Amino acid sequence: MAGLSRSLANAKNYYDVIVVGSGYGGGVAASRLARAGKSVAVLERGREVVTGQFPSRFSDLKNEMQVTGKNMRTGPSSAIYDVRLGADMHVLVGCGLGGGSLVNAGVALRPDKRVFADEIWPGQIAQDGLLDEGYRRAERWLRPQSDPNARNLTKFKALVESGKAIDTAPIAPRVTVSFEENVNPAGITQPACTRCGDCCGGCNVGAKNSVALTYLPDAARHGAELFTHAAVRHISKASDGSWQVYVRRMDANGSVPQDIVIRASVVVLGAGTLGSTEILLRSREQGLRLSDRLGQRFSANGDIIAFGYGAKIPVDAVGIGHPPKIEGVEIGAAVSGQIEIDDENELANELRVQEGVLPSALAPLLPALFIPNGRILGALQSLINGVYKGPFSKLQTFFAVSHDSASGRFVLDDDRLSLVWPTAKNEPVYGRLDSILSAIVQEAGGSYVKNPLSGTIMGHQPATAHPLGGAGIGRERDVGVVNHKGQVFDASAGSASTAVHEGLYVIDGSVIPRSLGVNPLFTITALAERALLHMALDYGFRFDDAAVTGSIVTPADPSACVAQ
Numbered sequence: 150m151a152g153l154s155r156s157l158a159n160a161k162n163y164y165d166v167i168v169v170g171s172g173y174g175g176g177v178a179a180s181r182l183a184r185a186g187k188s189v190a191v192l193e194r195g196r197e198v199v200t201g202q203f204p205s206r207f208s209d210l211k212n213e214m215q216v217t218g219k220n221m222r223t224g225p226s227s228a229i230y231d232v233r234l235g236a237d238m239h240v241l242v243g244c245g246l247g248g249g250s251l252v253n254a255g256v257a258l259r260p261d262k263r264v265f266a267d268e269i270w271p272g273q274i275a276q277d278g279l280l281d282e283g284y285r286r287a288e289r290w291l292r293p294q295s296d297p298n299a300r301n302l303t304k305f306k307a308l309v310e311s312g313k314a315i316d317t318a319p320i321a322p323r324v325t326v327s328f329e330e331n332v333n334p335a336g337i338t339q340p341a342c343t344r345c346g347d348c349c350g351g352c353n354v355g356a357k358n359s360v361a362l363t364y365l366p367d368a369a370r371h372g373a374e375l376f377t378h379a380a381v382r383h384i385s386k387a388s389d390g391s392w393q394v395y396v397r398r399m400d401a402n403g404s405v406p407q408d409i410v411i412r413a414s415v416v417v418l419g420a421g422t423l424g425s426t427e428i429l430l431r432s433r434e435q436g437l438r439l440s441d442r443l444g445q446r447f448s449a450n451g452d453i454i455a456f457g458y459g460a461k462i463p464v465d466a467v468g469i470g471h472p473p474k475i476e477g478v479e480i481g482a483a484v485s486g487q488i489e490i491d492d493e494n495e496l497a498n499e500l501r502v503q504e505g506v507l508p509s510a511l512a513p514l515l516p517a518l519f520i521p522n523g524r525i526l527g528a529l530q531s532l533i534n535g536v537y538k539g540p541f542s543k544l545q546t547f548f549a550v551s552h553d554s555a556s557g558r559f560v561l562d563d564d565r566l567s568l569v570w571p572t573a574k575n576e577p578v579y580g581r582l583d584s585i586l587s588a589i590v591q592e593a594g595g596s597y598v599k600n601p602l603s604g605t606i607m608g609h610q611p612a613t614a615h616p617l618g619g620a621g622i623g624r625e626r627d628v629g630v631v632n633h634k635g636q637v638f639d640a641s642a643g644s645a646s647t648a649v650h651e652g653l654y655v656i657d658g659s660v661i662p663r664s665l666g667v668n669p670l671f672t673i674t675a676l677a678e679r680a681l682l683h684m685a686l687d688y689g690f691r692f693d694d695a696a697v698t699g700s701i702v703t704p705a706d707p708s709a710c711v712a713q
């Protein structure tokens with residue numbers, strides 16, 4: 150089945166704009182710049198996965214997991230889950246055309262106002278009104294909504310019981326999921342969500358409003374060329390002022406890579422917190438003058454995943470996939486319910502606890518995961534009954550988000566990105582999360598399992614799926630790496646300078662210089678929309694974000710919208 154992407158062998162030598170990465174930041178940039186009539190190339194290191202081809206069986210997972218540690222690397226570079234094992238913290242990101250949107254839960258929340266009142270942000274962010282416009286645009290394109298059926302789901306009812314421990318009733322948070330069939334703003338027909346629970350394995354229905362079904366087909370429809378297996382190594386400035394992008398062709402079957410150089414007037418780095426920071430660190434090693442703040446202010450967004458095992462009530466929080474592995478069960482989207490703990494006096498104490506669903510492809514792994522914790526009998530029972538009937542039907546999965554001090558730091562170690570944060574495990578957020586999660590798990594009659602993988606290579610380090618920072622926004626180059634528009638500070642100018650490298654932008658989660666306290670995709674998208682509005686003002690071009698009309702395509706055949 151054809152998709153949106155092309156082989157790098159077909160790339161031209163020069164584009165008006167090269168967008169590196171294809172998550173929320175890269176997707177917004179590609180769509181808006183293509184709409185402005187620019188020639189745009191998107192370079193994505195991962196592969197394209199079309200609807201219906203996301204992993205649904207355990208045997209698929211070996212090709213969908215790439216794991217990198219200090220002295221090890223395993224799994225194909227095209228795998229959609231990219232796990233970075235660190236001495237102080239592990240990080241999970243998505244890899245593929247659509248970035249993290251392919252495998253995330255789609256929870257779309259706006260942070261508390263106090264987050265943007267932090268003086269780390271340049272004043273313009275809160276003052277010029279374009280952030281609100283960014284959120285409005287993100288809303289129109291990602292269309293987050295609460296599941297109208299959330300309260301009838303077993304896992305939501307289990308969260309109601311759990312929430313009694315802290316006298317808090319859950320709400321149904323907004324997720325980027327289509328609960329009814331619709332034609333989306335990119336002109337693609339999206340079927341209604343079947344509530345199969347597999348969002349974090351990739352939506353095989355086409356109901357998740359991912360970047361791959363919204364901004365990217367819109368970019369392609371407006372003429373952008375999308376290249377996969379194209380990993381950018383570094384960038385440099387040519388003598389004529391254009392940018393040279395050094396790209397490694399990652400062969401899908403892992404054969405010898407081939408490096409090429411493509412030029413552009415403007416480069417937008419949208420390779421995510423890890424990718425963009427790594428490219429900039431490597432570019433600095435190659436001579437590009439960048440802020441000393443590069444790599445700093447990494448935040449894990451106070452994010453953890455944890456479990457409650459042995460609840461006395463049914464939970465039904467293991468995905469059944471599509472087509473469904475068992476009939477007659479409605480699981481819900483990966484997140485349907487959320488407990489909100491607010492604190493008017495201390496922002497850092499605020500937290501969000503979401504009930505989550507494990508994707509169906511992971512289901513066979515569950516007994517093995519829980520055996521080392523001494524639950525052999527229950528696990529064997531579950532093997533016999535199948536995970537949908539035994540004790541794993543009472544397994545509670547939680548995603549929790551809060552605040553941390555954003556004091557992690559990225560460095561290049563032997564040409565690989567490495568995260569340094571020796572005090573990460575002592576961040577107060579983890580103690581707060583442990584005590585609240587223990588209480589709500591106990592209320593449902595289960596025991597709190599902080600990390601079922603602690604007996605493995607994962608160890609006891611905290612892990613996050615919400616990496617932020619590394620190329621943070623700041624007022625000037627002694628504070629941040631980019632300005633409020635995402636333009637990269639030029640360190641060849643004097644200290645406290647606001648001079649930027651003309652035509653070089655970072656637009657993704659790496660620019661967020663602190664924890665948000667809520668899941669980040671909505672804010673990353675809003676800041677990206679805002680950056681593009683500024684870019685249009687600065688360069689004097691125009692684009693609109695109106696929904697596409699005319700030919701309508703289905704998610705199974707997005708190639709129909711590629712400009713010929």
Ligand SMILES: Cc1cc2nc3c(=O)[nH]c(=O)nc-3n(C[C@H](O)[C@H](O)[C@H](O)COP(=O)(O)OP(=O)(O)OC[C@H]3O[C@@H](n4cnc5c(N)ncnc54)[C@H](O)[C@@H]3O)c2cc1C
Nearest residue numbers: 170172173174194248249255256381421424658668669670
């Ligand atoms: C399992 C999971 C669940 C999540 N759930 C939620 C949720 O419910 N709500 C929420 O708000 N957030 C969630 N997140 C986090 C969210 O998906 C990310 O914050 C978001 O995708 C980051 O957007 P981005 O634009 O910064 O980069 P990404 O979406 O990470 O995209 C970056 C892209 O750049 C590519 N890339 C990287 N390096 C290079 C390179 N050198 N050359 C070319 N391409 C490169 C990557 O392959 C990737 O496709 C979740 C994440 C995971 C992994």
Ligand code: SF4
Nearest residue numbers: 342343345346348352
């Ligand atoms: S629950 Fe299933 S159908 Fe609905 S968005 Fe998630 S993966 Fe897609």
